[in-house]
Amino acid sequence: MSLPQTHTLANEPLGSTVHRTVLPSGLRVVTEAIPSMRSATLGAWAGVGSRDEPAVESGASHFLEHLLFKGTEKRSAEEISRVIEAVGGESNAYTARDHTCYYERVLAEDLPLAVDVLGDAVCGSRIAADDVEVERGVILEEIAASADDPAEQVFEHFNRALFGDGGLGRDIAGTAESVRALTAEQVRAFYDRHYVDSNLVVSVAGGIDHDETLKLVREAFAPMRPGPEVPPRRPSGPGYDVAAVDPEPLVVARDDTEQAHLVVGCRTMSRRDPRMYALGVLDNILGGGMSSRLFRIIREERGLAYTVRSGSAYFGETGLFSVYAGCSPDKSRRVRDLILAEIERAATDGVGDEELRRGKKMYQVGVLMAAEDSGARMEWLGRDELLYGELQTLERDLARNEAVTSDDVRAVAADILSQPMTTAAVGPFDREEFA
Incomplete structure (x- = not known):
């Protein structure tokens, strides 16, 4: 049985200690224990973003950002938000061109709750067809709001002019047409391909202890599939042919x-x-x-x-x-x-x-x-x-x-x-x- 591999380094300006542990499943856990802090922030990072999407799946990463908080077998969407806000915490997420991040910020004493809730959401989301339809409408409204903001649209035009029609040049949220066309089966398949331990990083910083945090993460993220030894994202394919674009x-x-x-x-x-x-x-x-x-x-x-x-x-x-x-x-x-x-x-x-x-x-x-x-x-x-x-x-x-x-x-x-x-x-x- 393989054991976790841990590396430690000191961060002198903060008087903190950074630990990096690779679990046998391939999940990477990095923590920074900062004794002076009363808060703790937990993030789950998936190595997939809009540039990794084929054109027919444009917007899938952003769709998942919405869906993973919509409910699991353990908690409803309302319960996910309520239990974190009950301790004064914050839950949120964002999608970028080359990654997606889900995070929660709480008092350090409430970190066990935050790890349990986030691990459940990232590993156990239902991605149900009815939730897909509800969030489709929300995302279409988000796209429409962006289209009404010329200060946002000018950057979308700039990115497309610079990088072409590949993943780097497309809108992170996709287009209204691509979002309308995405099915629950496509979104679930996209999740299954990219949300695996070898393509996931959990980072935690604040008034924490590494060993205690590692124990919490191992338990909460245990349902995640191990996946291949090499993460599925490669420097080729959709969005990676930038040099070919003038x-x-x-x-x-x-x-x-x-x-x-x-x-x-x-x-x-x-x-x-x-x-x-x-x-x-x-x-x-x-x-x-x-x-x-x-x-x-x-x-x-x-x-x-x-x-x-x-x-x-x-x-x-x-x-x-x-x-x-x-x-x-x-x-x-x-x-x-x-x-x-x-x-x-x-x-x-x-x-x-x-x-x-x-x-x-x-x-x-x-x-x-x-x-x-x-x-x-x-x-x-x-x-x-x-x-x-x-x-x-x-x-x-x-x-x-x-x-x-x-x-x-x-x-x-x-x-x-x-x-x-x-x-x-x-x-x-x-x-x-x-x-």
């Missing part, structure tokens, strides 16, 4: 809005590329906060937009950098041109010493402040284990950020941000009018 330079969607919404950006590197730290610093310099270049030039000096910000996202083999701005339609071309000019200036001229210090400090403070929250620590553990395959201490992460030089930033700007940019725009104009 980004569109411009996509414009007409909408009779008072404000135009713009996203300008490009593909970047994978989450395993060490240059992501330099790009993160550059991201802060360009569009992170009120002292950033774009905020100062577009809003403070010219008054052309109320909101302007930049951001990055990373996947297994690629990533993206984007700048968002909301402005009057008649100013949209000028705002777009200023964004492109600032991106080009960063690629050709680099950044100054003071900007570099600010960009690094913003990252450091953001990481350390988030570390004071058990939910953020749970997220850190789950993401590291599921998406990176390794646990990284705060010291190592902060050291990598601190090691970034101005030459590193200049190089990543020249390598990444000098490529042709993609622009997505939503507003009261068509492509010809905008261009």
